[in-house]
Amino acid sequence: EAGVAQSPRYKIIEKRQSVAFWCNPISGHATLYWYQQILGQGPKLLIQFQNNGVVDDSQLPKDRFSAERLKGVDSTLKIQPAKLEDSAVYLCASSLQGLDVGTEAFFGQGTRLTVV
Amino acid sequence: AQKVTQAQTEISVVEKEDVTLDCVYETRDTTYYLFWYKQPPSGELVFLIRRNSFDEQNEISGRYSWNFQKSTSSFNFTITASQVVDSAVYFCALRSNSGYALNFGKGTSLLVTP
Numbered sequence: 001e002a003g004v005a006q007s008p009r010y011k012i013i014e015k016r017q018s019v020a021f022w023c024n025p026i027s028g029h030a031t032l033y034w035y036q037q038i039l040g041q042g043p044k045l046l047i048q049f050q051n052n053g054v055v056d057d058s059q060l061p062k063d064r065f066s067a068e069r070l071k072g073v074d075s076t077l078k079i080q081p082a083k084l085e086d087s088a089v090y091l092c093a094s095s096l097q098g099l100d101v102g103t104e105a106f107f108g109q110g111t112r113l114t115v116v
Numbered sequence: 117a118q119k120v121t122q123a124q125t126e127i128s129v130v131e132k133e134d135v136t137l138d139c140v141y142e143t144r145d146t147t148y149y150l151f152w153y154k155q156p157p158s159g160e161l162v163f164l165i166r167r168n169s170f171d172e173q174n175e176i177s178g179r180y181s182w183n184f185q186k187s188t189s190s191f192n193f194t195i196t197a198s199q200v201v202d203s204a205v206y207f208c209a210l211r212s213n214s215g216y217a218l219n220f221g222k223g224t225s226l227l228v229t230p
Contacts, residue, residue, distance in 0.1 A: 003160075033218075042120075042207050042220030043161070056217060089159060104151065105218060107161035 004108035012114045018080035025094030035091040122221035137193040139208030148212035150191045155205040
């Protein structure tokens with residue numbers, strides 16, 4: 001079974017530029033998550049989709065971050081404009097039944113973003 | 117509020133030693149799940165175990181074992197006879213039915229040397 005696919009693996013941009021990340025979840029997984037992991041910290045949830053609807057985006061900085069999952073499968077996360085503090089690893093995860101709090105999430109390898 | 121504390125930032129052991137990673141959590145919910153994930157240098161978070169709040173039975177899986185104690189709000193992880201391949205960052209996480217997010221601790225970096 002293929003895992004969660006993310007691209008690109010690495011990205012370096014200058015502050016105030018825009019950037020987009022792509023995620024393809026495990027086939028059949030209805031729930032998709034985007035997490036931000038700053039160096040030395042645990043991942044923090046940015047947004048959770050159930051199919052193509054948003055379940056939780058309370059920690060998404062909506063003035064600069066946006067995410068979509070139009071067809072309920074793959075997803076993109078965009079940052080515009082980027083700030084230095086956005087430097088982090090952006091992890092995508094998916095789970096089979098997201099609204100069941102006991103369901104484990106499966107993670108991709110992440111995109112390491114460096115803002116200079 | 118929910119919180120996960122992993123007080124040990126870094127642990128270094130010699131191969132074949134046993135090592136315990138501590139996890140203390142806070143939640144007001146009666147129904148919740150606790151997780152452990154492993155993050156090797158490749159960066160991908162690998163699911164290790166899930167435990168629900170109503171099941172305090174300890175679990176063993178090969179060299180790995182978990183000790184869940186609601187009385188002390190702890191969910192500790194022990195690796196027996198550690199190996200170099202166990203070197204990674206380990207995260208404890210909590211999710212309850214008052215929110216959808218997995219709340220992660222800051223992680224414990226484990227280094228196993230030959």
